Amino acid sequence: RLFFSLMDHLNNLFTSNDYKDILKFYDYFDNREQLIKWMRERPKGNYRIVEFNKESNDIILVIPTMDVNGKYALTCRNEIFKGLHIIFVESGYNNYYFNYAHNCNEGIKKALEYNPKWIIVSNDDMYKIDDVNVLVNELYSLDENKVKYVFTNNSDLFYHSSKSYVFEENFLHNILFIIYKLLFETSSLHIHFVSRKVDKKFNNRWHFGGGITSPSFIKRILKKISLSLENRHVIYFINPGTFLILSGKWCYRIRGNVFNENYINGMEDVHLGLQISKNEFDVEYINYSIGDLLKSSLGNNWCRSLRDLANYTYFNSQIENNINIKNIK
Numbered sequence: 001r002l003f004f005s006l007m008d009h010l011n012n013l014f015t016s017n018d019y020k021d022i023l024k025f026y027d028y029f030d031n032r033e034q035l036i037k038w039m040r041e042r043p044k045g046n047y048r049i050v051e052f053n054k055e056s057n058d059i060i061l062v063i064p065t066m067d068v069n070g071k072y073a074l075t076c077r078n079e080i081f082k083g084l085h086i087i088f089v090e091s092g093y094n095n096y097y098f099n100y101a102h103n104c105n106e107g108i109k110k111a112l113e114y115n116p117k118w119i120i121v122s123n124d125d126m127y128k129i130d131d132v133n134v135l136v137n138e139l140y141s142l143d144e145n146k147v148k149y150v151f152t153n154n155s156d157l158f159y160h161s162s163k164s165y166v167f168e169e170n171f172l173h174n175i176l177f178i179i180y181k182l183l184f185e186t187s188s189l190h191i192h193f194v195s196r197k198v199d200k201k202f203n204n205r206w207h208f209g210g211g212i213t214s215p216s217f218i219k220r221i222l223k224k225i226s227l228s229l230e231n232r233h234v235i236y237f238i239n240p241g242t243f244l245i246l247s248g249k250w251c252y253r254i255r256g257n258v259f260n261e262n263y264i265n266g267m268e269d270v271h272l273g274l275q276i277s278k279n280e281f282d283v284e285y286i287n288y289s290i291g292d293l294l295k296s297s298l299g300n301n302w303c304r305s306l307r308d309l310a311n312y313t314y315f316n317s318q319i320e321n322n323i324n325i326k327n328i329k
Contacts, residue, residue: 010038014264014307015096022306023194032202034204039262045097048090052077056085057114059139062107064089064100065124072124080128080290084136087111088124093224096161101259101268103201108246109256116248117144122290123242129289138286139245148282150245152289159294160241161285165209166270166319168233169199170173192304195309202313204321208270209234237277240269242292250282260318266304269313271318 004012013025029035050068061081065073068088077086089107091098104121111119118139121196142150151161198204251258276283 004182007038007042011042011096011287013298014310017301017303019191019194019303019306022303023198028203028307029202032313032317035263035310036317037200039264039310042099042264043097044099044102044261045091045095046068047103047106048092049107050088050090051110052086052088053083054085054114057116059118059120059136060085060087060114060116061120061122062087062089062104062110062111063122063124064091064103064107066091066093066095070124072126076122076124076126080126081122081132084132085114085116098265099261100265101261101263104259104268105256105261108196108251108258112248112252112256117127118150119248119251120214121240121244121246123292125293126242126289127293129291135286135288135290138288142284142286144247144249147284148247148250148279149240149241149276150247150284150286152243155283158241158243158290158292160239160243160290162239162240162241162293163236164270164273165234166206166238166274167209167235169207170207191305195306197200198306198309199312202316204309204312205315206316207312208267208315235274235277237273238283239273240276241273242269242294243290244269244272245286261309264307265311266308268316271315272318 010025010028012022014027016022016025026035029038061076061084061085063073063076065088067073068090073088087107087110089103108119108121139150153161246258258272260271261268263271275329
């Protein structure tokens with residue numbers, strides 16, 4: 001294009017795959033309020049709705065995807081969720097204003113046109129464990145009038161329905177985190193120190209600690225030590241992550257606005273999980289298992305971690321001002 005607005009320029013820096021560009025993006029803002037203002041004003045990107053099996057409407061899946069004919073989307077409709085009504089929200093490639101939360105909400109609003117009992121929001125990069133009939137039978141055993149949110153059982157090894165926590169950083173945590181990086185992610189230690197500078201600039205004290213359980217014994221021990229040292233500064237909750245089931249009636253009541261769209265492809269699930277934790281009587285669990293290929297679609301690299309600092313900045317503003325943290329332990 002011949003003309004770039006300031007929004008375009010900053011977004012190009014933000015979405016760059018050169019971490020130095022992302023740091024230039026953060027340098028532009030003087031404080032937290034300016035960064036959050038930019039996030040709120042950032043466009044939501046383009047999308048299109050593509051549906052399959054429209055005749056089945058009791059249970060509808062909403063799946064954001066880059067390509068409805070890509071390998072992940074094909075696996076969803078031909079294998080994992082075969083026979084169910086699927087609403088793909090396709091963003092396409094090189095969609096620099098892509099917003100995951102917005103696309104989820106738009107898919108949910110489309111699903112509400114069919115008056116479903118249940119709406120499932122799922123990532124496309126999932127893999128089959130239980131047959132789809134298990135999912136259907138489990139949901140038919142629940143009353144959508146009494147339940148708002150449904151999680152799956154035994155998901156601690158996946159990035160959904162998992163026991164998670166957010167924590168307020170302190171000196172002891174930073175020491176343990178450096179030890180963790182030295183043991184498991186030495187290549188990202190430099191990015192950690194760069195991130196700390198950005199966090200300090202925007203006064204980000206609260207961070208997402210991920211799942212409490214881990215297949216690695218050393219990782220489990222480090223997490224337990226960290227939690228025991230910081231038990232006055234930790235909030236526990238169940239993270240919806242990559243797979244969440246919602247009552248259609250509840251979605252209708254909130255007009256499909258399930259996810260906070262000020263987040264930019266990160267932390268919107270954590271925000272929602274904390275909100276759900278305040279309403280534990282509205283939650284039910286089902287005996288259905290599904291796996292996720294974590295971050296296969298968007299990638300998992302240094303640049304994505306640096307971009308997530310903007311989400312942590314907005315998250316900190318929310319947890320300090322709006323999210324009820326009465327369950328802090």
